[in-house]
Amino acid sequence: MNRIGSVLLGLASALAYGLLYAPVVVMVLFSFNAPRGRFNLVWQGFTLENWRQPLRDAALSEAFLTSLGLALAATLLAVLLGGLMALALERARFRGRRSIELLLALPLTNPEIVLATALLNLFVGVDLPRGPLTLLLSHSLFCLSYAALTLKAQLAGFDSTLELAAQDLGAPPLQAFRRVTLPLLVPGLLAAALLSFSLSFDDYVVSSFTAGEIVTLPLYLAGAFQREISPQIQVLSSLVLLVSAALLALASPFRQGRP
């Protein structure tokens, strides 16, 4: 009985990892494919050629850089605004704290398509032409909730008597914040930034409604699916995965106790 249970558990887990990694393995594998024709979707033969020229596909590289810049800017904005909100929510007493926390969690309870529709109609309504600005506003908004809630959890978790001690020892509030609170916040900031960055970098739904003429990487990929799938797509995606894995490995020691 016990043994059958163990076997079943192991089998289901192996299937789960298999399902999670099947497309990832295919992605990495096809970065080494030498495709015939425009669509790198059928295995033909092994080559290293694609990795020698990861930026050969100019339109793809441009979309990649656009997404990189957008994700960095959106992350900066979201972590800044979210960090300030988290600080106020965790450290101050005031009426309406619960309602603001609810407001922060609200965007997480609806699919992205709802936000996308609302934002597009807002931009049309106030006559703001869709482009870099509308993209940045939209991305910083959906990252804001995640950043603020992650940082709030981090602030709630650490020993705040340290801040009191700094103040007792005569440190002015700003200095106490800079020397004590900020260093303790670093793991949370890192986690919030990573989360925001990956959300923005990978966003398709909101971008497709608010980008106008700008082509982000996911928008380019969706278009490429109709036109041409160059192997550089898989090369760049594999590179992103490699960097993500490294960052995840670096960040995980900081996040112990909060999986």
Next chain:
Amino acid sequence: MRRQPTPWREPRRPGGQRRLWPLWLLAPGLLWLLGLYVLPLLALVPLSLSQPLSRFGLETVFTGRVANYLEVLQAYGPILARSGGYAVVATALGLLLAYPLACVIRFRGGRWQPLLIGLVVLPSLSSYLVRAIAWTSLLGDQGPVLALVSALGLTGPLDALGVLRDGRLLNTATAVIIGLTNNLLPFLVLPLVVAMERIDPRLLEAAADLHAAPWRCFAQVVWPLSRPGLAAGILLSLIPAAGDLVNPLILGGPNERMIANTIENLLLVQMQAPRAAALTLVLMALITVAVLLQLRGRGLEELPLP
């Protein structure tokens, strides 16, 4: 697990004096949330009761046209039902894999636990569009999945069951559901692992000491205590799955379009902003009802972050 210290809060001041600093810290973020989320959502209500001014622009005029809702429900009711159906099937399939995996990570993981959790998170850091495109290679006519199916002689039976369509997998509901399941798996596993982390190992030891069979130990200790994680995981999977745009676009055909594809088409192709707004509000209402039913009085903070 380490006990969490009580966070320090600004002490109450005598005489009910309030300092203004929290307001200044909150102001920019609140401006964002109100201006870019609450306001545009509220603005969808009058928009959903309007009519387009022309066939080529998104300009509208308010006419109080309630018929938009009836028309939308009539025309897209089946697509709404389909989206809900795909999301439920994908979540159910995901649970069949995620629950055992969470058990293995929590109870058999040992010192490998952080690595096993990291391996669950990692795939979601790669582009979900590229993953959907990779599925087209796996599920395509020359792909390994169909080769395996035909080698096992299952093409006929699976075709009869409706899993395949004319011996193909791409552009079927099966392909869309596989893509959705792949995307939502981490959102099921992580809350379950968090909930199981909270189970005191002494409870399991006590059950074993009292000669409870493993299955009773599971049924009376692990299962009831993992319920909060189960509820959170189901919500975190169902919501994005029901509103997914990418998997039906890439893995499905015209018969597998989901509600997000319909809204996108209404808004960006047909330029029917009022109907798109009405459909969005219907979707939002349905999901809000589902969330409220699922939470039943518990707060939103029950939702763990990914």
